[in-house]
Amino acid sequence: EAGVAQSPRYKIIEKRQSVAFWCNPISGHATLYWYQQILGQGPKLLIQFQNNGVVDDSQLPKDRFSAERLKGVDSTLKIQPAKLEDSAVYLCASSSLGAWGYTFGSGTRLTVV
Amino acid sequence: DAKTTQPPSMDCAEGRAANLPCNHSTISGNEYVYWYRQIHSQGPQYIIHGLKNNETNEMASLIITEDRKSSTLILPHATLRDTAVYYCIVRPTIQGAQKLVFGQGTRLTINP
Numbered sequence: 230e231a232g233v234a235q236s237p238r239y240k241i242i243e244k245r246q247s248v249a250f251w252c253n254p255i256s257g258h259a260t261l262y263w264y265q266q267i268l269g270q271g272p273k274l275l276i277q278f279q280n281n282g283v284v285d286d287s288q289l290p291k292d293r294f295s296a297e298r299l300k301g302v303d304s305t306l307k308i309q310p311a312k313l314e315d316s317a318v319y320l321c322a323s324s325s326l327g328a329w330g331y332t333f334g335s336g337t338r339l340t341v342v
Numbered sequence: 343d344a345k346t347t348q349p350p351s352m353d354c355a356e357g358r359a360a361n362l363p364c365n366h367s368t369i370s371g372n373e374y375v376y377w378y379r380q381i382h383s384q385g386p387q388y389i390i391h392g393l394k395n396n397e398t399n400e401m402a403s404l405i406i407t408e409d410r411k412s413s414t415l416i417l418p419h420a421t422l423r424d425t426a427v428y429y430c431i432v433r434p435t436i437q438g439a440q441k442l443v444f445g446q447g448t449r450l451t452i453n454p
Contacts, residue, residue, distance in 0.1 A: 233385075262441065271429060271444030272386065285441060320385050330376075331442060333385025 231255065233334035235321050241340045247309035250337045254302070254323030260284075261298055262331065263306050264320040272320055278304065311341045346430045351449040360417040362448055364430030367411040372434055375406060376442065377415045379426040386429065386444070389415070420452045 234253040242248050254261050259280050264272035275294065277285040280301035289296070293312070298304040308315055318338050322331040347365040354360040366375065374393050378386040390397055390404045392413070397404045403416040417424050429447040434440050 264444075271427075271446055274441050274443070277441055322385065329374075329391055330378075330388030331386075333387070335383070335385055 233321055233323055233332050235319075235334035235337055237337055238335070239338050239340075241342060242311055244313055244341050245310040247307065248311055248339060249305050249307045250319050250321075250339075252304045252306070252321030252334060254304070254321070255325075255332055258323035258325045258332075259301070260324045260326070261304050262322040262324075263296055263304070264322065264333075266318045266320055266336070268317070275306070308339075311339075313341050315339060316341045346432060346445055348428075348430055348445065348448045350446065351451070353451050353453055354417075354420050356422060356452050356454050357419055360420040360424065360450060360452070362415040362417075362428050362430075362450060363412065364415070365412045366430070366432050369410050369432050370434075373432045374434075375404065375410075375413050376431045376433055377402070377404065378429045378431065378442070378444075379424075380429070380447070381423075381426040389428075422452050422454065424450065425452045426450060 236251050240248055261278045263275045265275050266272040275289045276296045278298040281298045294308055296306045318336040320333055320336040322333040324331045374391050376391040377389040379389055380386045389401050390399055392404045392406050406413045427447040427449050429444050431442050
């Protein structure tokens with residue numbers, strides 16, 4: 230089975246610019262998650278989708294971050310405008326309702342300068 | 343969410359068993375113990391999970407104490423490729439739809 234695909238792998242932008250990340254989950258996985266991982270820390274959940282509906286976005290900084298999951302498949306996470314503290318790895322994961330574990334992608338490493 | 347406590351780092355010699363402890367003294371009766379690991383520049387990878395019985399799979403064994411307040415992940419014959427950050431997480435029983443809350447984890451270094 231193909232894994233969770235994320236792109237781009239790396240991105241460098243200047244502060245106040247915008248950026249978008251893309252995630253293609255494993256086929257058939259209803260649940261999709263976006264995590265932010267700052268260097269030296271564990272991943273922190275930003276948003277959770279069930280099909281194309283939002284289940285939990287309590288940790289998403291909604292003034293600058295947005296995410297969507299059209300048709301319950303692919304998802305995009307956007308930051309506008311970016312701040313220096315947004316420098317992190319953004320991880321996408323998916324799971325099916327009958328599964329115990331998540332499958333994570335390799336992440337997008339964002340550097341804001 | 344229940345919290346877990348793990349040592350920040352551990353070392354183990356290649357070929358030896360690596361035993362990673364986790365304290366989860368506030369775990370609830372409906373919460374499972376999960377272990378994930380994250381190899382450098384990759385996303386976290388699921389290893390194993392358990393409720394109250396010991397579990398074993400092709401990757402590792404999980405030993406949970408009778409009072410469920412602590413657990414140990416065992417990598418029976420550690421290799422250099424097992425060098426990673428290991429996360430112990432407690433999570434309610436509902437499959438698939440419950441979020442994982444990661445702590446700082448244990449950085450395990452396997453030495454040749």
